[in-house]
Amino acid sequence: MKFTLAWLKEHLDTDASLSQIGDRLTMLGLEVEGIEDPAANLAGFIVGHVREAKPHPNADRLKLCTVDTGLEILEVVCGAPNARAGLKVALARVGTIIPETGEPLKKGSIRGVESQGMMCSYRELKLGADHDGIIELDAKAPVGAPLASVLTFDPVIDVAITPNRADCLGVRGIARDLAASGLGRLKPLTVEPVPGRFESPLKVRTEAPEACPLFVGRYIRGVKNGESPQWLKDRLTAIGLRPISALVDITNFVTFDLARPLHVFDADTVEGPIRARLSKPGETVAALNGKTYELDGSETVIADARGPEALAGVIGGAPSGCTERTVNVFVESALFDPRRTANTGRKHAIESDARYRFERQVDPEFARPGMEIATRLILELCGGEPSHVEIAGHVPDWRKSFVLRPMRVAQHGGIEVPVDEIERILADLGCSVAEHGHGILVSPPSWRADIEAEHDLVEEIIRVNGYDNVPAVSMPRLAPTTRPVLTLAQKRRGWVRRHLAARGLVECVTWSFLSEAQAKLFGGGAAALRLANPISADLDTMRPSVLPQLMLAAGRNADRGLADCGLFEVGPHYAGDRPQDQAMMAVGLRAGLASGRHWAQPARPVDALDAKADALAALAAAGAPIENLNVFADAPGWYHPGRSGSLKLGPKVLAWFGELHPRALKGLDVKGPMVGFELFLDALPEPKARPTKTRPLAKLSPFQPLVRDFAFVVEAGVLAEALVKAAKSADKNLIAKVEIFDLYEGKGVGEGKKSLALAVTLQPTDKTLTDAEIEAVSAKIVAAVTKATGAALRG
Numbered sequence: 205m206k207f208t209l210a211w212l213k214e215h216l217d218t219d220a221s222l223s224q225i226g227d228r229l230t231m232l233g234l235e236v237e238g239i240e241d242p243a244a245n246l247a248g249f250i251v252g253h254v255r256e257a258k259p260h261p262n263a264d265r266l267k268l269c270t271v272d273t274g275l276e277i278l279e280v281v282c283g284a285p286n287a288r289a290g291l292k293v294a295l296a297r298v299g300t301i302i303p304e305t306g307e308p309l310k311k312g313s314i315r316g317v318e319s320q321g322m323m324c325s326y327r328e329l330k331l332g333a334d335h336d337g338i339i340e341l342d343a344k345a346p347v348g349a350p351l352a353s354v355l356t357f358d359p360v361i362d363v364a365i366t367p368n369r370a371d372c373l374g375v376r377g378i379a380r381d382l383a384a385s386g387l388g389r390l391k392p393l394t395v396e397p398v399p400g401r402f403e404s405p406l407k408v409r410t411e412a413p414e415a416c417p418l419f420v421g422r423y424i425r426g427v428k429n430g431e432s433p434q435w436l437k438d439r440l441t442a443i444g445l446r447p448i449s450a451l452v453d454i455t456n457f458v459t460f461d462l463a464r465p466l467h468v469f470d471a472d473t474v475e476g477p478i479r480a481r482l483s484k485p486g487e488t489v490a491a492l493n494g495k496t497y498e499l500d501g502s503e504t505v506i507a508d509a510r511g512p513e514a515l516a517g518v519i520g521g522a523p524s525g526c527t528e529r530t531v532n533v534f535v536e537s538a539l540f541d542p543r544r545t546a547n548t549g550r551k552h553a554i555e556s557d558a559r560y561r562f563e564r565q566v567d568p569e570f571a572r573p574g575m576e577i578a579t580r581l582i583l584e585l586c587g588g589e590p591s592h593v594e595i596a597g598h599v600p601d602w603r604k605s606f607v608l609r610p611m612r613v614a615q616h617g618g619i620e621v622p623v624d625e626i627e628r629i630l631a632d633l634g635c636s637v638a639e640h641g642h643g644i645l646v647s648p649p650s651w652r653a654d655i656e657a658e659h660d661l662v663e664e665i666i667r668v669n670g671y672d673n674v675p676a677v678s679m680p681r682l683a684p685t686t687r688p689v690l691t692l693a694q695k696r697r698g699w700v701r702r703h704l705a706a707r708g709l710v711e712c713v714t715w716s717f718l719s720e721a722q723a724k725l726f727g728g729g730a731a732a733l734r735l736a737n738p739i740s741a742d743l744d745t746m747r748p749s750v751l752p753q754l755m756l757a758a759g760r761n762a763d764r765g766l767a768d769c770g771l772f773e774v775g776p777h778y779a780g781d782r783p784q785d786q787a788m789m790a791v792g793l794r795a796g797l798a799s800g801r802h803w804a805q806p807a808r809p810v811d812a813l814d815a816k817a818d819a820l821a822a823l824a825a826a827g828a829p830i831e832n833l834n835v836f837a838d839a840p841g842w843y844h845p846g847r848s849g850s851l852k853l854g855p856k857v858l859a860w861f862g863e864l865h866p867r868a869l870k871g872l873d874v875k876g877p878m879v880g881f882e883l884f885l886d887a888l889p890e891p892k893a894r895p896t897k898t899r900p901l902a903k904l905s906p907f908q909p910l911v912r913d914f915a916f917v918v919e920a921g922v923l924a925e926a927l928v929k930a931a932k933s934a935d936k937n938l939i940a941k942v943e944i945f946d947l948y949e950g951k952g953v954g955e956g957k958k959s960l961a962l963a964v965t966l967q968p969t970d971k972t973l974t975d976a977e978i979e980a981v982s983a984k985i986v987a988a989v990t991k992a993t994g995a996a997l998r999g
Contacts, residue, residue, distance in 0.1 A: 205365045206443035207375045207460070208358040215379035218388025222359055228387050233667050234363045234372060241359040242331055245303040249351035250274070251341060252295030252323065257288050262315040271295060271321060274348020281319035286337035293323040294339045294351050303330040331355075332441075360442050368654035370564035374463030377651065384632035384668050393462075395573040398580055400592030406534050407477040410597040415504040416480035416516060418539040418597040420571045422579060423471055427451070427588035429530045436585075451526045451533055454581045456557070463566060463651075464537065464574035465558035467506075467514060469524045471532040475509040480516060480538065480596070487512050491519045491554070503548045504540055517545040517562035518554050533582070537575040539568055539600070543737065551741055567651035568599050602650055608661045609643040616659065617666040619674050629668045630661070693788070696826045696885055697774050700790045703825035707818060709770040709792055714753035716776060720745045722752050725871045726842050732781040746778040750791040751842070751880055752872060755864065758795040759874030767875075768796030774885075787887075790826075792818045793880040810879045812847045815861040819851060819881035828858060828888050835925045842868040859883040903969075909940065910966040910973065912982055916995035920949065920958050927960055930992035934984040940967035959998055962989075 209222060220228070226236045253272040260266035260281060267287050269280045273295065280295075296302060298311045298320060309322055326332035326339055345354045363378065371377035376393065383390035404423035410416045429451045431437075437447040440456060447453050455466040469478075483499035489512045490496045497515065499505070504516035514520040517540035526533060546563035549555065572593070579590050608630075614620050621629075627637050627644065634649035648655040655661065666674065690698075705711060719742045723729040728748025738744040747753065754771045761769050772792040779785040794810040801807045816835075824830050832853060839848035839860045848862020861881035869876050916927060924944050931942045946961035953959045964985060966973065973981075989995050 205363045205373055205378070205460075206360055207363075207378070208360050208439065208442045210358045211375050211439055211442075211461075212361070212379055212382075215376045215391055215393075216382055216388045217391055218382070220387050222361075225382065225387065226361065228382060228385055229361070229363055229378070231670050231672055232381050232385055233671075234365065234369070234378065234381065236361065237364050238362040239359060240362070242329070242357045243352040243355075243359075245301075245330060246350070246352045246355075248296065248300035249324070249329070250295050250297070251345045251347055251349045251351060251354055252278075252293045252321070253347045254287065254289055254291045254293060254323075257282075257291075260315060260317060262317065266315065268317060269323070271323070272347055273297070274346075278320040279318065280321045280323055281314040281317055282323050282338065284323065284325070284338040286340065287323065290343075291338075292341035292343060292345045292347075294329065294341065296322045296324055302328055304328045331357075358438070358442060367564060370561060370566060370653070371463060371651040373561050373564065374459075375461050377463055380632075380634065381668070384629055385670070390632070395576050396580075397576050398583070398590055401589050402591050404534075404591035404594050405476065406471060406474060406594070408594045408596045409477055409479045411479050411481040412504065413597060415482060415541050415544050416538055416597065417541075417600045418568070418571055419478075419480050419595070420537040420575045421478060421594040421596075422535045422575055423532070423591040423594075424535065424579065424582055424588045425471075425532045425591075427531060427533055427582060427586040429526055429528055429533075429586055433585065449526060449528060450585045451530065451582065454578060454585065458574060458578050458581070459557055459561065462570070462574060462577065463561055464570050464577075465517070465561050465566065466574060466578050467520050467536040467558070468526050469513065469520075469534040469536065470526050470530045471534040472530075473524045474513065474534060477508070478513075478534065478536075479507050481505060481507055483512060489513075489515055490522045491515065492522050492525055493519065493554070494522070497552050497554075500551075502544070503551075504544055506536065515548055515552070515554070516540050518549050518552075518559045519556050533588075535575060535578055535582070537571045537578065539566070539571055539597075546737070550738065553741075565653045568602050569650040571599070602653065603647065604656075605645055605647045606655075606658050606661060607640050607643050608646050608658055612658060612662050613665050616662045617674060618677060619666065619669065621665055621669055625669070626665055629665055633664060633668065692890070693885065696888065697788065697790070699825045699827070700822050700883070700885070701772075701774055703821055704772045704790070704792055704818065707770075707821060709772040709794075709818070712754060712757055712771050712773045713775070714750065714757060714773060715743055716747055716778075717743045717745055718747050718752055718756075719743065722872060723748055725868050726752050727840060728778070730780070733778055748779065749777050749882060750775050750789055751793065751864075751882055752868075754791060754793040754880065755868070755872050755874050755878060758793055758878060759872065762795065762875060768800065770794045788885045790822055790883040790885055791880065792822070793878060794818070795876070795878045809877045811877075812844075812849070812862045812879055815863070815879040815881045816849070819859045819861045819883055822881070822883050823851065823858060823888075826883075826885065826888055827891050829853065833858065834929075835923065837923070841865065853889065856887055857884065858887055905967055905969045907968045907970075907972055910968075910978065912964050912966065912978070912985075913945075913961060914964065914982075914985060914989075915946070915959055915961045915998040916989055916993075917953050917957050917959050917998045918993050918995040920956050922958075922993050922995070924960055926993050927962060927989055927995065930989045931962055931964055931985050933992075934988040935981055938966050938968065938981060939964060939985075941965040953998070960995075 226239055229236050254269050255272050256270040257267050260268050266281055266283050269282050271278045271280050296309050298309055300309050323338045325335045327335035365372050380390050406423055408419045408421040410419045429449050432447050432450045432453040436453050440447050445456055451468045459465045483501055483503040483505045485501040487499045488496050505512040506514040506516050513524045540562050542563045542565045549559040610623050630637050636647040638645040646661055720729045723745045726749045733746040735744050750773050758769055774790045776786050777789050794814055797807050798810045798814055799808045833851045836850050839850050839862050842865050843862040844865050850857050851859040859881055864878045928942045932939055943963045945963050948959040986997050
């Protein structure tokens with residue numbers, strides 16, 4: 205919210221300095237984001253007097269000016285068309301910093317003639333956009349005087365407004381807060397009704413009271429819509445708005461001055477009556493921004509007999525917009541439902557000053573006064589003759605009262621504020637105050653919809669009294685805690701984060717929601733998980749998994765030239781709308797190449813085994829018993845069949861891993877290959893014993909390990925993991941490791957069969973094995989594998 209100091213003083217009678225006002229606004233909770241004071245940039249600029257201006261000897265369009273600084277005479281080369289003798293100018297001498305460039309002025313030679321200074325335009329001093337000529341100062345300006353002393357400046361203040369303070373989206377609301385804090389007096393706002401002279405030929409109706417409870421309109425005929433006066437253009441330009449025409453500029457001025465959005469229609473383009481209603485599916489609106497929007501029936505529109513003319517509270521329509529040819533105008537001052545207005549703006553991606561205020565709830569009582577103020581401005585600037593006011597609907601009931609117990613201010617705010625000061629603050633904020641048996645009966649004003657309970661009143665007292673007046677109190681000393689600060693689940697998340705980061709993955713923090721279409725690709729998209737008030741149309745559903753957000757992040761990296769990346773996130777996913785349906789998961793993703801091009805080896809794209817290794821590493825870091833896990837080829841549909849799997853502990857799924865399905869990649873508009881894993885942290889079992897801080901001593905055998913190879917022929921559908929587990933179970937004390945080192949499918953093993961080769965490591969601990977003992981163990985391995993899988997030893 206931007207405004208100028210002079211604009212503020214139209215509502216606030218104060219002698220406070222600019223810095224005092226800025227400090228007080230911040231202490232009121234209206235954080236000042238910046239103050240642009242043009243005078244601060246003019247150090248070193250002085251008033252110069254052009255004694256002589258003659259043609260440049262080497263350039264037709266340049267002039268060689270002799271300029272008096274009051275202390276010396278300078279030669280200045282200038283190309284401005286208005287440079288002439290006798291002119292008082294804004295002069296920069298060598299070394300002065302030019303605001304437009306931020307660089308100090310240097311002495312230089314222009315077409316062979318040395319220039320010892322610079323005569324500046326408004327744009328070069330960042331005082332405006334005019335750069336067609338140099339600044340012409342008052343002829344009475346003293347030569348050599350600082351430029352800041354002869355120009356009038358209006359500093360611009362930029363304040364961050366929190367969503368609950370819709371009243372401060374107008375300059376008067378900010379002035380009211382400052383006055384309540386003691387920094388001046390709020391000037392009275394005079395609203396005198398403008399008598400109508402004829403019945404309006406355009407009538408108004410509100411056909412959807414839930415969307416538009418009140419519609420106030422007025423017809424003004426015979427206006428002349430020309431250029432706005434300079435004071436109005438200066439106000440709008442200072443806060444970053446472009447002056448358009450007097451009628452449009454008046455609506456913008458009232459919006460920022462009094463937080464009362466208005467709209468004007470060219471009455472000759474409208475076929476009455478004017479109705480506030482819900483849109484019909486398939487209707488369109490050609491908006492003032494040059495775009496056409498198709499409506500779906502949920503929007504509020506302002507329509508005439510032909511159809512929608514504007515998206516209510518969001519943006520007007522181009523066909524009924526006011527131009528320099530407008531002679532009859534219809535002014536709208538209405539109330540629109542905040543939630544519906546916000547949804548319409550988000551749905552169609554329209555940002556406007558009107559929407560920004562309506563979705564935060566404007567003052568319901570100010571629709572009629574806003575109309576009267578706008579009418580007077582139009583008559584003053586554009587002339588014309590007003591009709592009687594047309595009103596449809598009524599002001600919704602907003603009145604409420606709360607009992608404030610003065611002791612609550614000290615209890616909640618930590619500061620004693622006298623009762624009479626409490627009553628003064630509340631009255632200055634616009635509240636009605638009366639005595640009550642239990643304290644003070646307070647009725648908030650119509651523009652403070654955010655005050656909903658006693659604690660809100662306490663906050664107002666503390667805020668206006670000054671946060672800097674709240675005393676600092678030390679925290680009481682607490683007894684040392686003996687219980688762990690972090691739970692096991694919290695510790696596990698930290699362990700997993702550190703371990704995945706150590707494996708080269710980069711941690712991400714992504715949105716907990718995505719679009720419904722994307723959610724359906726990953727098993728989500730249920731109606732119960734749709735957001736009632738999404739921040740964006742493509743973020744309307746709670747995510748069923750973290751994986752799609754990482755895929756989108758990897759896609760954005762690839763679009764910027766970083767196709768090979770590894771990402772992970774530890775965060776929640778949502779299976780339903782109940783508390784127990786939210787669970788924590790650790791998700792990792794790798795995209796592109798696992799190893800890039802190199803002379804020693806060819807490039808290798810990421811594959812399912814990379815994802816499996818990441819998943820097992822994360823499970824090990826979390827303390828899961830990975831030696832007891834089983835691998836199954838039953839990952840869900842967003843993984844590639846045959847290139848994915850699940851890690852289970854008994855029947856419980858702990859993780860999924862694998863290559864992402866091309867259908868999922870296409871649905872998210874990202875390119876592969878991509879592999880990933882999803883680890884369900886809440887499914888991990890509790891450890892049987894608390895891990896000790898120190899590891900036990902490693903027991904190393906002094907005897908040589910032995911490796912024996914076995915080749916088994918099994919059905920093609922048998923999992924290799926089944927053979928490994930069966931071989932390990934043959935003698936758990938003696939068999940240290942079992943690995944698959946070869947897979948063969950083809951001639952010699954039979955149709956529908958495969959050959960798997962196992963390397964079994966035997967590690968004796970008490971003696972060297974004899975040949976007979978080795979043969980006995982080998983026989984037990986073959987028997988165990990045959991019994992578990994039906995495999996036969998390959999001949």
